[in-house]
Amino acid sequence: MTPDAPAAETEWFQTPTLRGRHVFLEGLDESHAADMCAGADDETVRLLARGGPSEATPEAWADYIGRLNALPNRINFAVCLRESGVCVGRISYSEIRWADRWAEIGTMLLPAAQGTAVNPEAKLLLMARAFEVLGAGRVQFKVDSRNARSIRAMQKLGAVQEGTLRQYQVVPDGFARDSVVFSVLRGEWPAVKAGLENRVATLI
Template sequence: MLDLKAMRLSGSWVDLEPLDEKHREALRAVSVDERIWTYLPSNDAGAKFDCWFEKAIKGWQEGLQLPFAVINKADQKIIGTTRYYEIAPEHHRLSIGYTWYVQEVWGSAVNPECKLLLLDHAFETLGANRVAFYTDLRNARSCSAIKKLGAVEEGVLRKHMVLEDGHVRDTVVFSIISSEWSGIKTKLIERLATFKVR
């Protein structure tokens, strides 16, 4: 049974800290880049940020989600956020998402290391059978990043969500299951070895 507790996950490039009030203003400051929100269900920067932040904290308090602030180890600055959600303890499954980073770290070691930390904890500590990822079909960058992790594309949920701007989104579903994790972990570690730690 999945038993999520607030914990810090630490890597070579990033630390993932459970989202807390102390992260609010720094995360607000980096959320203003419009490119972050392009394919997300709503743009929660600016006046809507506090509502987004409080919903994330409430989701954790209610045991529905576990959101993290992503901290750059080189300078201890917040560079984004990610979370566990759709947590189903009885089925030993969860999803990883609500992920965004400042544009400066796109294509760097940040995303693969965040996913390594989250996946490793999900499979090896929490005992997950399945971890899912969902993304907008139009978001080629996100689809490519998830595939590059080694996740299996399971299909498309057609007309799955109505976004804030009225667009009816088709959602791509990916997953990694426990029997695949060992091989995926090895490849992720090898991939991260190609980046230089600053």
């Protein structure tokens, strides 16, 4: 049941372990760096809004994770496979606005996890926490307009495309990217949830 009032602000910034059929989410820290380094390729980090690690080493990935965790109004979860415990990406409340009852979700998955049940289940777990535990009224996503795969994923999710923020963010290589904004509102969550649950049940 979705709470009528938002949870306490401190609860929005906690990172409990969230368990699904295929994955579990836990607080992202430097212990996940080696798995992420081993599974990443150049495409993994090419369009990240905050940039990626400075080089393809576990040490650089650990530094990158530390920088993500230091950002304000943000908490990061490692996405780990239930069977092996291997970290295959991260999913974040990349912006938390407790007073306005919304959060933004951002995801980075390693190539081996793309196109599997990992993405819909990770989103299902984090969106369910936002709407059903924290009392969010809105969850939003911002996608680089160049990232056709992520835009298709948002459309498959059932999120509403609200518009494009033109030259919204200058990424580390100096490019001023356009960000496409999608959202799901509290009243839309049951239908989106059902779609995600169906995908999790039918994908491997």
